[in-house]
Amino acid sequence: MASVWLAGLALVLAGPVPALLARARWTRAVPRAAIVLWQAVAVAAVLAAVGSALAAPEALLRVLTHPQERTGAPLAVAVGVAAVLAGLIVVRLVAVLVLLAVRTRKRRARHRDMVDLLARAEQGEAVGSLRTGTVLRVLDGAVPFAYCVPGRVGREGRVVLTGATLETLGPHELSAVIAHEQAHLDARHDLVREGFTALHKAFPVIVRSREARDAVALLLEMLADDAGRSRHGDDAMAGALDAFASASDRAGYGTDVVERLDRIRARVRGGRALAAGTYLAAVALVVVPTVTIVIPWLTDALPTVGVR
Template sequence: MTTAVALAGYAVLVGVAVPPLLSRARWAHRAPVLAVAAWQGLMATFVITTTLAVYHLAMSEQHAHNGLVGLLTVCGLVTGAPASGSAPTSAEVLALAAPAVVVLLPVGWLVRCAWRAHRARQRHLDLLTLVGEPAPEYGATVVDHDIPAVYCLPGRFRRVVVTRGALDALSEDQLRAVLEHERAHIQGRHDLLHLLADAFARAFPGLPLARHAKEQTALLVEMIADDRALRFHRREVLAAAMCEVAAGRVPQAALGAGGTGALIRLRRVLTPQPRPHRATRLGVVAATAAAPLLPLLVACGP
């Protein structure tokens, strides 16, 4: 029982207390790749910790004292481990369903969100076949639309889309900058990060970690793409391009150059900040790696 209480407390810490602190961390916007990894680590930690806490609450005492080994033994994943009984009873099988739900819920939502995104992208690709014009000089598809917008459709049949309004509003350098931004989304598979955060938010609605992780992931991947564009283009060029396309709406399952938190990103582009200190980066990496391991160590204890 003590182990279950400790794990439940750790799950509350990860799911409720830590997310607001990480959202306000100064280093996050200066190291967006590291911040995304930290959010992903928190989500994995919450699922692992909650699963183990529910297991220790649900399982009978003879298996709970064996910790994680008992869980693996009941599941048939470990043989020869100490367990009281040759086979799990029906009550034990039913008890295993509770922690299994904690794992299967986000996995199920991930599959569902991925399928929805795939269908939305496929519908838009079919539409682009009818109304889009290839622009090989930009590696993009041009759509006859007055509002400036630049976005990408990630996935297997990836596509960068530029509206006619964007071609009219942007200079050559500005257009190249936002196109580099979109290619960064495609090459970095940022759509997968969106899917993970979205599935977690749908699996655990109302959880502060779910809300903050989804919001911050959307913002941070845009910052990562901004940083990629800044490798090849001047800051003022990218900033001007962001202003031009900020009002452009993008279709479902697409990632746009206007993107989330345009004002925050614009300020970040125009007023660059140094990367976090090496000690800070190492500390975040260590904490991200240790966070999901700690509940496993607690669960393995007697």
């Protein structure tokens, strides 16, 4: 039964739960806690899938054989099949993650070199007082646009702006944008994105969904917005997003920047109680299945293989 429960849990955590959580509005009030909850959902889904793979052969052995026959070759086959099934899940996930990490870092290295080559030094110096501790690069561009390129060990990341951003935004708005992008770099939000991208690619197509990846990406932007708000005020951050929203069709920002702007204008900020409840829910997602399903199964299964 443990394998059935764990398989069902894995399917629920890979499908209905992300769909419901992606539509929830309260997560916008506590983006940091909501990201932790999303991570807990992902971890619990993977653990449930691995646990189901480990438990299924043992459950089948119980159904097909008498207790006195659960030794020797049948037991060895069940243990071997369980190890192979669980290993396939883990190896696939690790392989996808490593391959994605290698490709991403090569692409970012080329990107950093390119922006360093194309940057307008005179424009970067024009905002020198606003970029303390930040490696800023300004590129030619007629549309207000800003992003960051994460660094690697021994190399700093880059905050990249277009010339139109400098011309469109006021000093406080520009500072808020730089603080937003620097928050991404300081907190290594790129690693969180990589993890969810790897999960998306590793999951079977029939249960694969973009909802988790896209929802976490938006929450990371909101979390960085909060960094800009806390340092330079709601008005500065809202003014910058308003300029970006006006150019969203041309710049490819999409509807996310409009949603972020509405959130700031509504002064959305979550309370400690909501954040604490979200963190507790994240812990419960991992702990409760372990206590109620995995531990009882191990208690029954381990003696079967001679572990007491």
